[in-house]
Amino acid sequence: MNSMEAVLQQAEQCVMQTYHRFPLALDHGEGMYVWDIEGKKYLDFVAGIAVNSLGYSHERLCKTIAEQAAKLIHCSNLYYTQPQVALAKALTQHSDFDKVFFCNSGAESIESALKLARKYAAMKQKAGNDIITMEQSFHGRTYGAVTATGQSKYQKGLSPLLPGIHHVPFNDFEALEKAAGESVCAILLEPIQGESGIIPANQEYLKKVRALCDERDFLLIFDEVQAGVGRTGELFAYQTYGVVPDMATFAKGLAGGIPIGALMAKEFVAKAFAPGDHASTFGGNSLAASAGVVVLEELFEHGLLENVKKQGAYLTEKLKELQAKHSCIQAVRGIGLMQGIALTIPTGAVVQKAMEKGLLLVGAGADVIRFVPALIVQKEHIDEMCAILDEVLGDDKNVNE
Numbered sequence: 001m002n003s004m005e006a007v008l009q010q011a012e013q014c015v016m017q018t019y020h021r022f023p024l025a026l027d028h029g030e031g032m033y034v035w036d037i038e039g040k041k042y043l044d045f046v047a048g049i050a051v052n053s054l055g056y057s058h059e060r061l062c063k064t065i066a067e068q069a070a071k072l073i074h075c076s077n078l079y080y081t082q083p084q085v086a087l088a089k090a091l092t093q094h095s096d097f098d099k100v101f102f103c104n105s106g107a108e109s110i111e112s113a114l115k116l117a118r119k120y121a122a123m124k125q126k127a128g129n130d131i132i133t134m135e136q137s138f139h140g141r142t143y144g145a146v147t148a149t150g151q152s153k154y155q156k157g158l159s160p161l162l163p164g165i166h167h168v169p170f171n172d173f174e175a176l177e178k179a180a181g182e183s184v185c186a187i188l189l190e191p192i193q194g195e196s197g198i199i200p201a202n203q204e205y206l207k208k209v210r211a212l213c214d215e216r217d218f219l220l221i222f223d224e225v226q227a228g229v230g231r232t233g234e235l236f237a238y239q240t241y242g243v244v245p246d247m248a249t250f251a252k253g254l255a256g257g258i259p260i261g262a263l264m265a266k267e268f269v270a271k272a273f274a275p276g277d278h279a280s281t282f283g284g285n286s287l288a289a290s291a292g293v294v295v296l297e298e299l300f301e302h303g304l305l306e307n308v309k310k311q312g313a314y315l316t317e318k319l320k321e322l323q324a325k326h327s328c329i330q331a332v333r334g335i336g337l338m339q340g341i342a343l344t345i346p347t348g349a350v351v352q353k354a355m356e357k358g359l360l361l362v363g364a365g366a367d368v369i370r371f372v373p374a375l376i377v378q379k380e381h382i383d384e385m386c387a388i389l390d391e392v393l394g395d396d397k398n399v400n401e
Ligand SMILES: Cc1ncc(COP(=O)(O)O)c(C=O)c1O
Pocket: 105, 106, 107, 108, 110, 138, 139, 140, 141, 190, 194, 195, 223, 224, 225, 226, 227, 251, 252
């Protein structure tokens, strides 16, 4: 099965059709580039949707994974392993959190956060256990996560959803304050809304939300599944904002492409989970954890966080140059290597034309193209991406078809 057509046909027959996939089968990658099974090369500004933080075929990451696989892939959380403890230590050392719970995906980290918030409310015998989340948010596809997600299109046909979760407009402190009554125990938000169109929280808003949580004894939870792990130029997005939540969720780029998720919490919250209250068979297995250790070492010891800051600023500059040239770009927004452009023309056609020209891009929300490349991206990649995008946008006939 080595032709593109054969793979697509086979997939049609036996893979559940839950994605609007592109008719493209990828084969291998190196650095910022990926090749399809027919040998065509693409510059990748999708990176598995903010997952492949070290790019493709990263030498140290591949070597560590291979060595760990040969040694011990998995052994159950009935036992300790060095990689899991090393990753937990690195994450807590570089953050304001005391404890980590490992799982395998973003949605699972959100489930863990929802459960821990309610366990904490029960432990404290609080009056309420409702959770407030934001309109237009995205938190994943499991029942709790999809209920927390503030977009009805993802909830259609799934009733009944999890009770006690309410949505308020994002970046609107008054609306939040009004909704945050006695029945509430926690507030969950993305510091930068990703899937709905790269919408950063206002710093003043986050500060007020933190103060409200302190005043009314609510837990503040940040979903950093997309924005976390170096993407804003700090290890965690909350550090870029200078507003510390009580819990935060991570996944995507944490192990450079090996499935992993993490819920981090301050000790006073973490202790609401007793042995037996929550678990994950694969969570924090030695293979994923060893990969996570490499990602953190690259961020802190090999200059990757500095690279994100530098290339993030350059990406903003270049996108603004494109905006000055193309009236269809309404806005450039985002932080570090999590940026987006809002367009007045259909984004689907832009992504399609870019792919034909050897550039992978991904949309976000109805009218935004997001840029979430591997954190190893360099100036020349940003130049190459912008040159292709310039061509695509310059050809109005192409993108409006
Ligand atoms: C902010 C945020 N939270 C949660 C999720 C769900 O993560 P996963 O697909 O790993 O379950 C995503 C995925 O895109 C996300 O962007």
